[in-house]
Amino acid sequence: MNKRFHYATFMLGLWCACGQAQAYSAFGQDSPWMFGDWNGKRSELSNKGIDFDLRYISESAWNAHGGYDHDRTVRYSDQWTAGINFDLDKLLGISNAEFQFTLTxxxxxxxxxxxxVNPAAGNVSSVQEVxxxxxxxxxxxxxxRQRFYDDALAIKVGRIPVGDDFAVIDSNFQNLFLGSGEPGNQAGGIWYNxxxxxWxxxxRWNFSPAYYAQIGFFNINPSNLDTDHGLDLKHSGTTGTLIPVEFGWTPKLGAEGLAGKYKLGGYYSxxxxxxxxxxxEGTKDYRVGAYYVIQQQVTTHNGDASRGMSLFSMGTWNDKDTAYIDKYISIGMSYTGPFDARPKDDFGIGLAWANVNDNYDRYTRRSNExxxxxxxxxxxxxxxxxYDAEIYYGFHMANWLTLRPNVQYVIHPGGNSDTDNAIVGGFMAKVDF
Structure with a gap:
C-alpha cells in the first residue's frame, strides 16, 4: 500500500470522525479548510491556543517541446504538511511565547x-519547486519563539529552515527560481530551505512598525540532507555556522496603504x-553572499487593497570562489482579483536569469582532460x-482550494546552450484541510 493512500485514508477518517462543522461546513466554499471546523472543535482549540496547519500541494509538469530528452512525459511531485502551533500564553500563561512543530x-x-537537462550538466533551476x-x-x-518589549524583539530557537525568515518573498510561481529563499537554491550546502x-x-529587532533588522546563527550539517535522518535530531557532522543578516522596510504607501517589502541581506559561512x-584542489575557510528582495503593490481595484497589481524583483550575488550560481536576478508581476466575478483569482508572470559560476564550470570540467x-x-x-519564464493563472475554487495551471519556458536548460529550449506545461493544486 503506497504512502499517498495512507495519507488519503487518514484525512478521510479524520473528517468522518469530526463530522460537519458548526461555523464552517466541510467542503463549504467560504470555509478556510476542506473538512470545515470539525464540529466547532477546531475554533475551540484555537481559542485555547492550539492551531493546526494541514496542507497538501501538488505540482505536475509536462515537457511540451524541447529539452534534452524530447520524449514527452508528465512528472508529478507533491508535499504533505502537518503542523501544530501552541500559543503558550493561552495554554501555560507564558506571555508572548509560542511553540511550532511541523512534519513534511x-x-x-x-x-x-x-x-x-543534459545529465552531464545537471539542474540549474527546476520547473517543480516543491x-x-x-x-x-x-x-x-x-x-x-519568545517576544519581548511589546514585540520589539523576538528570539527563536530550535530547528528552523533558513528560508523561513531570510530572503522571504510571497510567491505563487511553480518555477524554483521565481520563489522564496533564493540564496539557498544557489549557494549550496550551507543554506537549507x-x-x-x-539547529x-x-x-529580530522591530525598530518601528515599518523597519526591522534580523540575524541568525544556523548550524551547518550536511547530514541534514541525508534521507536516513529526516526524523533524526541528534546526528553528528557539524562543519560550521551560517550567519545571515537582513535589514527590511515594510511600508504602506499612499492613501490606499499599498503594502511593500524591501529587504537587503547577506550571509557569512x-x-x-x-x-x-x-x-x-584547495579549500576556502569561509563563504559569503548578498541578496535583495523587492515586492510592492502598485494598484488597487476601485480602492480595494485586497485586489490589484504587485511588482517584484529578487537578486543574489554569491562568492565566485565557492558558489555554484554566482549571479541571479528575477523580475515579474502578479495581480489579485482581475475580474469582478472572480475577485480572489490571481495571475502572474515572471522571468529569472541565473549564471553558473565560471570558476565552478572550469573546476568541474578539469576531469575532461x-x-x-x-x-x-x-x-x-x-x-x-x-533563463526561466513562467505565466500562471490561479483559480480560487474555494478558500481551501486553489488550482494554478501555468506555462514555463526554459532557455538553455541546465545552463547548457547546446540543449534545446523547453516549453513546459505545469499544474499546481493547493489544499488546506
Missing part, C-alpha cells in the same frame, strides 16, 4: 532532471568550502546562463 512529506519525480531533498518525511520546524531544517537561533578558483572525448563516460558539458 515529499513524494514524486522531477521533470527537469528527467527530461529537460520537488527536492528526497521522498521522505522530515521534521521541518521544531522551534520556540524548506523542508530541511537546521538555529534567530533574533564559517564552513570550509572547495575553492573553485584554486589550481591545487583525462577522458578521450565527449562520448566518454563521466564527460561534463559546459554550463553558463539559464
Amino acid at each position: 512529506d515529499r513524494n514524486g519525480d522531477d521533470l527537469t532532471a528527467d527530461r529537460l 520537488h527536492g531533498r528526497g521522498n521522505i518525511t522530515r521534521i521541518t520546524q521544531l522551534w520556540y 524548506w523542508p530541511v531544517s537546521q 538555529a537561533t534567530t533574533a 564559517t564552513a570550509d568550502a572547495t575553492d573553485y578558483d584554486a589550481d591545487d 583525462d577522458l578521450a572525448g565527449p562520448a566518454s563516460p563521466g564527460y561534463l558539458v559546459a554550463q553558463g546562463e539559464e
Whole structure:
C-alpha cells in the first residue's frame, strides 16, 4: 500500500470522525479548510491556543517541446504538511511565547532532471519547486519563539529552515527560481530551505512598525540532507555556522496603504568550502553572499487593497570562489482579483536569469582532460546562463482550494546552450484541510 493512500485514508477518517462543522461546513466554499471546523472543535482549540496547519500541494509538469530528452512525459511531485502551533500564553500563561512543530512529506519525480537537462550538466533551476531533498518525511520546524518589549524583539530557537525568515518573498510561481529563499537554491550546502531544517537561533529587532533588522546563527550539517535522518535530531557532522543578516522596510504607501517589502541581506559561512578558483584542489575557510528582495503593490481595484497589481524583483550575488550560481536576478508581476466575478483569482508572470559560476564550470570540467572525448563516460558539458519564464493563472475554487495551471519556458536548460529550449506545461493544486 503506497504512502499517498495512507495519507488519503487518514484525512478521510479524520473528517468522518469530526463530522460537519458548526461555523464552517466541510467542503463549504467560504470555509478556510476542506473538512470545515470539525464540529466547532477546531475554533475551540484555537481559542485555547492550539492551531493546526494541514496542507497538501501538488505540482505536475509536462515537457511540451524541447529539452534534452524530447520524449514527452508528465512528472508529478507533491508535499504533505502537518503542523501544530501552541500559543503558550493561552495554554501555560507564558506571555508572548509560542511553540511550532511541523512534519513534511515529499513524494514524486522531477521533470527537469528527467527530461529537460543534459545529465552531464545537471539542474540549474527546476520547473517543480516543491520537488527536492528526497521522498521522505522530515521534521521541518521544531522551534520556540519568545517576544519581548511589546514585540520589539523576538528570539527563536530550535530547528528552523533558513528560508523561513531570510530572503522571504510571497510567491505563487511553480518555477524554483521565481520563489522564496533564493540564496539557498544557489549557494549550496550551507543554506537549507524548506523542508530541511537546521539547529538555529534567530533574533529580530522591530525598530518601528515599518523597519526591522534580523540575524541568525544556523548550524551547518550536511547530514541534514541525508534521507536516513529526516526524523533524526541528534546526528553528528557539524562543519560550521551560517550567519545571515537582513535589514527590511515594510511600508504602506499612499492613501490606499499599498503594502511593500524591501529587504537587503547577506550571509557569512564559517564552513570550509572547495575553492573553485584554486589550481591545487584547495579549500576556502569561509563563504559569503548578498541578496535583495523587492515586492510592492502598485494598484488597487476601485480602492480595494485586497485586489490589484504587485511588482517584484529578487537578486543574489554569491562568492565566485565557492558558489555554484554566482549571479541571479528575477523580475515579474502578479495581480489579485482581475475580474469582478472572480475577485480572489490571481495571475502572474515572471522571468529569472541565473549564471553558473565560471570558476565552478572550469573546476568541474578539469576531469575532461583525462577522458578521450565527449562520448566518454563521466564527460561534463559546459554550463553558463539559464533563463526561466513562467505565466500562471490561479483559480480560487474555494478558500481551501486553489488550482494554478501555468506555462514555463526554459532557455538553455541546465545552463547548457547546446540543449534545446523547453516549453513546459505545469499544474499546481493547493489544499488546506
